Amino acid sequence: MADTITTTNPRTGEALATYPVADAGEVQAAVTRARKAFADWGHRTHEERRPYLTALQRVAVDNVDRIGEVIAAETGRDRGDALFSEVLPAAAGARYAAKQAGRILAPRKASAWPLLTRKGWVEYLPRGVAAIITPWNYPFNLSWNPTVTAVAAGCTVVLKPSEVTASAGQLVKDLADEAGLPSGVVEVVHGAGETGAALVADEVDIISFTGSPATGRKIAHAAAERLTPLILELGGNDAFVVLEDADVKRAARGALWGGMLNAGQTCVAVERVYVVDAVYDDFVAELTKGADQLNAGAGDRNDVGPITFPPRAAIIERQLEDARSKGATILRGGTHSEVPGGGVLFQPTIVTDVDHTMELMQRETFGPVLAVMRVPDEQAALELANDSSYGLHGSVWTRNRERGAAFAQAMRTGTVAVNDVMVNAGFADLPFGGVGESGYGSNWGPEGLRAFCYPKTYTTPRVSPRSELWWFPRRISARAWKGLIRLTLRR
Numbered sequence: 001m002a003d004t005i006t007t008t009n010p011r012t013g014e015a016l017a018t019y020p021v022a023d024a025g026e027v028q029a030a031v032t033r034a035r036k037a038f039a040d041w042g043h044r045t046h047e048e049r050r051p052y053l054t055a056l057q058r059v060a061v062d063n064v065d066r067i068g069e070v071i072a073a074e075t076g077r078d079r080g081d082a083l084f085s086e087v088l089p090a091a092a093g094a095r096y097a098a099k100q101a102g103r104i105l106a107p108r109k110a111s112a113w114p115l116l117t118r119k120g121w122v123e124y125l126p127r128g129v130a131a132i133i134t135p136w137n138y139p140f141n142l143s144w145n146p147t148v149t150a151v152a153a154g155c156t157v158v159l160k161p162s163e164v165t166a167s168a169g170q171l172v173k174d175l176a177d178e179a180g181l182p183s184g185v186v187e188v189v190h191g192a193g194e195t196g197a198a199l200v201a202d203e204v205d206i207i208s209f210t211g212s213p214a215t216g217r218k219i220a221h222a223a224a225e226r227l228t229p230l231i232l233e234l235g236g237n238d239a240f241v242v243l244e245d246a247d248v249k250r251a252a253r254g255a256l257w258g259g260m261l262n263a264g265q266t267c268v269a270v271e272r273v274y275v276v277d278a279v280y281d282d283f284v285a286e287l288t289k290g291a292d293q294l295n296a297g298a299g300d301r302n303d304v305g306p307i308t309f310p311p312r313a314a315i316i317e318r319q320l321e322d323a324r325s326k327g328a329t330i331l332r333g334g335t336h337s338e339v340p341g342g343g344v345l346f347q348p349t350i351v352t353d354v355d356h357t358m359e360l361m362q363r364e365t366f367g368p369v370l371a372v373m374r375v376p377d378e379q380a381a382l383e384l385a386n387d388s389s390y391g392l393h394g395s396v397w398t399r400n401r402e403r404g405a406a407f408a409q410a411m412r413t414g415t416v417a418v419n420d421v422m423v424n425a426g427f428a429d430l431p432f433g434g435v436g437e438s439g440y441g442s443n444w445g446p447e448g449l450r451a452f453c454y455p456k457t458y459t460t461p462r463v464s465p466r467s468e469l470w471w472f473p474r475r476i477s478a479r480a481w482k483g484l485i486r487l488t489l490r491r
């Protein structure tokens with residue numbers, strides 16, 4: 001295991017920052033500090049925690065430029081894109097946690113019917129130390145938001161950010177310190193898979209993992225050892241469906257943005273586009289026109305920048321080669337070049353004449369590639385959209401709202417949009433997650449806050465006779481119970 005990790009700017013190859021790698025002993029020490037901090041943080045009321053959450057919201061807003069710079073340098077993305085896609089949801093997430101955690105996690109009275117002599121309620125108690133392991137594609141917000149959510153729920157956190165974008169993860173810890181969070185509430189450990197594996201194997205109380213299905217599987221196996229609860233936010237190969245009554249121009253622009261933002265390195269990126277025959281030619285003409293206007297490069301203000309993690313380029317190239325060999329047409333792009341410093345730049349790529357035997361349609365591509373398929377009708381589009389082992393995001397485009405809503409409901413995904421694309425993750429109040437190989441559990445919204453808690457239920461009698469009807473010795477016959485069940489539970 002290397003002693004240090006160094007992050008680099010994918011535009012220039014310039015080294016950005018070096019961090020010591022945490023071995024199992026250092027991981028354990030961080031978990032111990034977080035456990036110690038939990039003894040206090042986990043027992044505070046929401047009212048007591050709220051000022052800290054508001055402080056987190058403020059530091060996110062007050063440090064917009066600093067956060068944007070780190071993201072742009074580490075990922076190769078345009079700064080404006082970085083602010084919209086990471087700092088905006090990060091600040092909104094902290095604001096949501098500050099304003100809503102107390103209400104969402106408040107104890108709830110439970111109906112006791114038909115046990116009328118009882119009352120019961122549930123409390124949402126923090127699980128303890130949360131291990132948060134995150135990827136490089138949206139490195140700040142995907143580290144920040146689960147951290148803030150966990151902290152709002154009363155957990156303490158040990159964050160293991162991606163080794164490719166460690167500074168964005170370090171920034172989460174630095175901003176938590178600047179917001180005045182007590183020592184040990186947010187810890188960070190750096191390193192690659194081995195450090196992550198050591199954290200998963202340690203005595204943590206919940207794991208929130210965002211990353212690839214392959215690593216997700218390894219973590220699920222490891223978590224099974226200690227039965228540690230797990231939230232898995234994994235990859236996608238998302239479908240985008242254009243029906244014959246769609247606003248084709250808007251749909252084409254939506255597909256282009258959804259496929260090319262962050263060079264397609266978005267878990268909810270548009271990857272598979274299904275267009276009904278009647279509007280296929282118009283749609284493809286609009287899409288290629290839009291693609292021709294994009295500027296791809298390794299400068300500061302490019303629409304499509306280089307691949308953040310250069311080894312990933314081989315997967316994109318392999319999928320394109322597989323598609324070519326099976327008869328696909330590369331309408332635009334399809335080429336890549338080396339940028340100064342060793343990064344890889346893919347031209348915005350549009351592929352047609354695709355089918356589901358191609359890897360492009362079966363696996364996540366994670367590059368600036370849109371595969372467009374002509375389909376006869378809505379039914380065929382739905383069947384193909386759902387012919388996927390993933391199920392993260394999907395979208396449907398039609399001028400008929402009811403038709404759109406029905407189609408969206410029939411898509412097998414955790415998040416879906418009608419005449420829209422990829423903004424679900426920007427709603428702090430919506431749970432975010434997938435089905436199938438895209439994972440399980442949620443990191444956002446009320447469900448996200450509750451995921452870091454365990455529900456603890458209480459009961460107590462309203463009156464306390466010396467004995468109860470169902471205690472020993474039995475005082476109610478089976479016949480009487482039958483009558484009572486029929487009387488109280490038939491309607």
Ligand code: NAD
Nearest residue numbers: 134135136161162192193196197211212215233234235267
């Ligand atoms: P990855 O799985 O390679 O790595 C993710 C993190 O896991 C990194 O911090 C890495 O160091 C760590 N890790 C690696 N091996 C580990 C192990 N054995 N035990 C514990 N931790 C380990 O993913 P990536 O390449 O960084 O990110 C890209 C993937 O993430 C894509 O599949 C993308 O779709 C997915 N993603 C999903 C979401 C979502 O919310 N569903 C969001 C963003 C990215």
